Amino acid sequence: MKGLYPVKTLKFLNQxxxxxxxxxxxxxxxxxxxxxxxxxxxxxxxxxxRIPISIYQVDGKYVQFMVKIVGNGTDLLSKLGKxxxxxxxxxxxxxxxxxxxxxxxxxxGGVGYPPLSFLKERMSAGNIYWIHGGHCxxxxxxxxxxxxxxxxxxxxxxxxxxxxxxxxxxDVEQIYACGPRGMLAACVKIAKAxxxxxxxxxxEYMGCGIGVCYGCVIRxxxxxxxxxxxxxxxxxxxxxxxxxxxxxx
Amino acid sequence: xNRLLTDIGRLKLINPVxxxxxxxxxxxxxxxxxxxxxxxxxxxxxxxxxxxNPPPRLFEVPGGLLNSIGLQNxxxxxxIQDVLPLYDQYKAPLIVSFSGSxxxxxxxxxxxxxxxxxxxxxxxxVSCPNVEKQGIAFGTDEDVLFELVEKLRAxxxxxxxxxxxxxxxxxxQIAQAAVDGGADCLAxxxxxxxxxxxxxxxxxxxxxxxxxxxxxxxxxxxxxxxxKVASNxxxxxxxxGGIYSWQDALExxxxxxxxxxxxxxxxxxxxxPLRIIExxxxxxxxxxxxxxxxxxxVQGIQ
Numbered sequence: 001m002k003g004l005y006p007v008k009t010l011k012f013l014n015q016x017x018x019x020x021x022x023x024x025x026x027x028x029x030x031x032x033x034x035x036x037x038x039x040x041x042x043x044x045x046x047x048x049x050r051i052p053i054s055i056y057q058v059d060g061k062y063v064q065f066m067v068k069i070v071g072n073g074t075d076l077l078s079k080l081g082k083x084x085x086x087x088x089x090x091x092x093x094x095x096x097x098x099x100x101x102x103x104x105x106x107x108x109g110g111v112g113y114p115p116l117s118f119l120k121e122r123m124s125a126g127n128i129y130w131i132h133g134g135h136c137x138x139x140x141x142x143x144x145x146x147x148x149x150x151x152x153x154x155x156x157x158x159x160x161x162x163x164x165x166x167x168x169x170x171d172v173e174q175i176y177a178c179g180p181r182g183m184l185a186a187c188v189k190i191a192k193a194x195x196x197x198x199x200x201x202x203x204e205y206m207g208c209g210i211g212v213c214y215g216c217v218i219r220x221x222x223x224x225x226x227x228x229x230x231x232x233x234x235x236x237x238x239x240x241x242x243x244x245x246x247x248x249x
Numbered sequence: 250x251n252r253l254l255t256d257i258g259r260l261k262l263i264n265p266v267x268x269x270x271x272x273x274x275x276x277x278x279x280x281x282x283x284x285x286x287x288x289x290x291x292x293x294x295x296x297x298x299x300x301x302n303p304p305p306r307l308f309e310v311p312g313g314l315l316n317s318i319g320l321q322n323x324x325x326x327x328x329i330q331d332v333l334p335l336y337d338q339y340k341a342p343l344i345v346s347f348s349g350s351x352x353x354x355x356x357x358x359x360x361x362x363x364x365x366x367x368x369x370x371x372x373x374x375v376s377c378p379n380v381e382k383q384g385i386a387f388g389t390d391e392d393v394l395f396e397l398v399e400k401l402r403a404x405x406x407x408x409x410x411x412x413x414x415x416x417x418x419x420x421x422q423i424a425q426a427a428v429d430g431g432a433d434c435l436a437x438x439x440x441x442x443x444x445x446x447x448x449x450x451x452x453x454x455x456x457x458x459x460x461x462x463x464x465x466x467x468x469x470x471x472x473x474x475x476x477k478v479a480s481n482x483x484x485x486x487x488x489x490g491g492i493y494s495w496q497d498a499l500e501x502x503x504x505x506x507x508x509x510x511x512x513x514x515x516x517x518x519x520x521x522p523l524r525i526i527e528x529x530x531x532x533x534x535x536x537x538x539x540x541x542x543x544x545x546x547v548q549g550i551q
Binding site for chain 1: 271280298301303305314316318321
């Protein structure tokens with residue numbers, strides 16, 4: 001699906017993060033937690049490629065993206081105003097698989113927050129605990145427990161420390177994680193030690209976003225010789241079983 | 250009247266717009282009606298499945314895109330079983346791109362593909378910059394290329410396009426070797442060599458270091474290559490390299506191209522080839538002209 005959608009609002013959360021809301025009824029209808037959209041920041045033609053941004057919230061016919069300004073593309077995106085038309089492809093990719101298990105742990109790092117926010121909204125599990133980590137206070141958002149590397153908000157330290165602590169005292173049945181690769185690798189290691197299934201949302205430099213260019217691949221665990229060594233984040237993901245990803249490259 | 254009708258050798262196309270191998274797949278059908286394309290060109294297949302290169306495989310630079318896919322593909326058998334049938338429903342001529350690591354392997358692949366009537370022709374990829382022993386090794390030595398094309402020609406009456414690399418000393422000699430071998434058409438150009446390094450860390454942006462370079466930045470190189478070859482060689486040229494618009498397409502036709510392919514531009518707009526067809530069609534009607542009247546007629550060179 002591809003279309004031009006009007007901006008409803010663009011609100012800054014702090015200096016680095018903003019939330020873009022567009023009126024996009026067909027997208028809103030199909031969006032599931034974990035899916036992303038390919039947003040074009042400027043016409044014309046020359047790459048800039050589209051930027052893959054995961055879906056943050058869906059409210060009726062509106063779709064929200066929480067974006068961190070990290071480069072030219074996201075900076076240009078942040079300058080959009082009400083009524084501006086944005087060229088968006090999506091929703092794309094797979095989504096988090098829902099669990100019928102009751103005790104769920106969410107782990108996010110930095111801009112890994114938005115897809116888990118959407119997931120939490122759509123989840124029916126009785127006991128959901130969410131730990132979020134970031135470099136500093138700017139990278140933190142509402143959840144159950146916050147960790148920052150510089151100690152400017154919540155508990156000083158890594159989110160994975162919080163994860164370990166929580167798992168010592170609770171019988172978690174399913175984990176969902178989204179964040180930088182290093183964090184995800186650590187999360188999967190910890191989950192494995194506790195024998196808990198974990199779904200991760202992966203990120204990789206993306207080309208087409210529709211599965212044709214094979215640019216955004218990640219290395220997979222090959223249990224059989226015919227298993228593919230690489231899978232596409234855009235078309236085979238972005239959500240993967242954490243145990244299927246080969247982390248130590 | 251169809252003013253865009255194009256002849257690329259043994260194949261007549263309803264228009265001169267195709268897609269560059271590797272930038273297009275059956276997934277593109279969700280965004281454009283493949284029946285309207287001049288031709289469909291598949292991602293390059295090899296005899297055995299190929300894992301491709303380690304990531305990161307992509308990096309965007311001003312004016313272009315670096316890529317290092319390394320011909321990741323499911324291999325010939327899986328292509329025949331799983332991919333080929335998906336194209337049955339479309340009318341556009343299907344051109345299968347393939348590559349091999351020996352002349353014998355190229356022959357084996359083509360012989361196997363010859364069993365399928367739905368395949369309209371072949372694009373022999375001898376120019377991928379991202380695999381060492383496959384592809385480009387055959388596109389840089391004119392004797393080897395002549396032998397390869399001659400042997401493949403003997404196996405098929407279908408369209409045989411040879412895709413060449415600009416990364417050679419004398420493109421005319423290479424092109425002539427392909428023509429002498431019996432190629433119907435030359436596809437120009439495959440990716441340039443490129444590289445990107447992070448100045449902060451000194452680390453390469455692409456895992457393999459040197460990689461392919463495509464996009465708007467390579468258009469002048471492609472135009473010059475097409476012009477040079479078209480001025481010396483008298484078989485059709487399928488031009489590609491930084492084509493994002495119908496204006497770009499016209500420029501390549503002035504340089505001597507018969508048809509054009511859209512590549513990296515599809516990553517931004519997967520329906521870009523169709524837009525270019527519509528706009529070209531509008532232009533030639535508005536100007537009351539056909540493309541033959543401008544082909545190779547670049548003006549002002551002194």
